[in-house]
Amino acid sequence: MEWKLSRREFLKSTGSFLVSLPLINTFGSYSSSNKNDPDEMYGFLVDVSRCIGCGDCQAACKIKNNLPVSSDLPYERNERSYWDNYSTLSAYTWTRIRSKKLVKDGKEIVRFIKEQCMHCIDPACASVCFVGALYKTPEGPVIYRADRCVGCRYCVYACPWGVPKWQYDKPFPFIQKCDMCYDRVIEGKKPACVEACKVGALTFGKRKELIEEAKRRISKGGYVNYIYGEEEAGGTCVLYISDVPFDELDFRKVMKFSYPELTQAYLGNMPIVIPSLFVGLLGLYLYSRRRQEVKR
């Protein structure tokens, strides 16, 4: 049985394919659908110069989120420096204080850096998640919807700071990370860690106000003129200011654009690639069949 495809049929099928393009166009629509105003997102400002490393924020986080004080994970216990309570973030430690010894004006000093999720404006983790388990709320916190999670661990791979962690001590693990106490935030309360801080190192508020506050403190002097998180990964809801350069504090140097743009640039080609492949294959098929007919 020969399949005769006329010119008319070719145009008809190509045409109907092109009409269905808007459907394919949903690929790459992530950034445009994420129209929430970053200024209105909640976040907090970490003032490294004020932190005394007491660890109250860590304890408050563990109590609020019902996390064990110590776990079986090897990395939590490895190579801990004297001032660190935990050697790394983990599925059971969503925030921690990291210490850094350095020399400033000829004196040896220690600085304490609070680590947790940065709550990006356009998070890589949420963009790669193929079931929407990691989700950027309009209020700012990046939350984890465990009921959706398949456990592919792409978020662990994708996050530039390596924040999402997983319970690799279990048979059916979930992803775990700081959710900025989303339940408290929507009730109008501060996150547990911010409320626990007694020295004013943590300031909770809307991102726009936090940047204004950070600039005010920097302009008063004593700070490095840089807000870590203002541009990092396209901007984050957690911001840092410090009296010593961020390089010396081992802050991760990340790209200053939103990471999902990298994959969207690729997926955005699909509306062109898919119809081109279709038309190309059909053209090649018709051409080689015609050639065979001529040969005969």
Add this chain to the structure above:
Amino acid sequence: MTASKSFLIWTSALILVIAFGAYGAFLRLTVGFKVTALNDYYPWGLWIAYDVLTGIALAAGSFSLAFGVYIINKKKFEPLLRPTLLTCLLAYLTTALGLIIDINQPARFWHPMFPLFFQPHSVLFEVYWCISLYIIIQLIEFSPIVAEKLRWKWFYSAMESEKVMVPLVMVGIIVPTLHQSSLGGLFLIAPDKVHPLWYSPILPILFYISALAAAPAMIIIESNISSRVLNRGLELDLLSSLGRAMRYILLVYVAIRFVDLAARGALSYIGDARSLFFLVEILIGFIAPLLLLLPEKFVKSGKILLLASILVVFGVIMNRFDVLLTAWLYPPSGAIYFPTWAEISVTGMLVALEALAFTLAVKYLPIFPEIKREHA
């Protein structure tokens, strides 16, 4: 082929490997990921590198051959279609099984298909859908073989007609083209954690072209194995044509790879610890087979074709492992990854399952038309 002694030894050896791997999978599902070397620093390990990235890359033969036979009308390749389709289908099925063991929540493997969870902005979403669709397409493409065995003539002739086969093959080329490249697209999100010798904005293109190079290589290797084991002739002129195709694909791949490295200024990284992996991969896995295939005399030699094919398959396997594991975490974090025996046993189980299914399919289904079967 009768149930000879060698057949019994071969199948029981495979069953032993499968049983051992099943125990590894059982431990993964009961004791947990403690039996693997995976952790927060290495969320993806051997299972993703081999079962998924390598397994899919080496299963590009089916759609490449379908392109040759059905689209550009090179009907001489038709005898190679069925065995290639079988190996590729089996590779995809074992990849799916491997993924179900790998994910944290195996019972939720269907979540990305649930419309309320749709996330079309995720590369993984595209990969998941394309792989699922392609498994269905391959099953349909395979169905005439079963129909022939069952003597459902009406079904067989309906499926083999061009009106059904050509549109099916077209979708069956577009879908793997998308996911072969999207597997490379997965890594685009981590520009500052993947070593510059491997991270590239054109990773999807590199993944696609290297999979295309692996396609003729795998067909040549499989033809050699089946000709030896099943005592059938080797289609040397067909394999030489494949060798010529492979020569041009390799040429394009090596050229693009080096232009890309030079354009990004990544060539200066040659000399650091990881560049040894890069050099072995590119020199032995891609440039050596390219040089082997350049002289027309060599392409006509079965032995050199086989050697070049083995090198290409080695290169593609190494490339996938390098992109996922060797290149991971740059600058170095201090964490290292080496798979545990449980991980290796599960991967071994998947390979053995594939081999066992292939052995049985060749025995009971009309895969190689010229071989007389017991029930034919």
